[in-house]
Amino acid sequence: MRTQSLTVYVGVVQVDASAKDVLNQTEPLAPTFVNMEAYRAFYWTGVKRGDAPIAYTVRGGNGNGWQWSASGQITGTAGSWFRVVLKPPAPYSRYRLEVSGAPQLLHSKLTGLQEVEA
């Protein structure tokens, strides 16, 4: 098997105390990305514009609701780069990428990895 990387998302979100996804959706059941079954891993990279840490939660699931989640903190001073590796235990069709923290902009990019026949 070879891997193939695809850009899933590039964007900016204004982070604040209320949890919202990177598309600025506050509804906790709303997926950020759909039709994602083909992806086996994700690399979330970017730059945070404030000094305060940003809490993140990633959820994966399907039509029956969220079945997997991973959470953590993005730390670093203003202008620093971050990288989060996400490897869900199973392929899910929907993912939600949620952030919250002290007000600041978050520039980020999500690269997904698919397995393809060599």
Next chain:
Amino acid sequence: MSAERITRREMLKRLVIAPIGVAALAALEMQHAHAATMQLYYEPYFVAVLCEGRTRCDTLWRSMVGDTLPLVPTVQHTTPYDRLWWMGYALGSAPVDMNVRILARAVDRNGVPLGPGWRTLGQATLQTPPLRWFRVEIPEGHWDEYRIEVRSATPRLVYSRLIASQGYWKE
């Protein structure tokens, strides 16, 4: 069966050399070479040469291809690669200490970096004898661009090659 004609001198040479060879082999540590034991990490994967170049290494931080422009990446379009290795050697007749650092960043769909500066993946001092190869494994893959920099108090010509693999699931 096949036979070969050898001289008496050649036969004596073989008799003397053979036991030494056996002893050396017996002392070697045995490693499992069965394909199944390697299957987990060594499925067929793709390796590419991303960059080759040389630079006269001096007290400035220089890219492995020679420039001193901190905004310019050494390699671009590296998103698919999950492992990168930097190999090279320094010319000269004496050992040399080289400071190296590996930087990375992500770009948007237009190729514009998501933010200023770089993420430093690592920084170290390589102590390399003259004309001896060194190898540095770059710990984080899937960044869009990398900048690989060297500097040394002793000016040296450094030859470099950067290779990358795709489909290597160790990380």
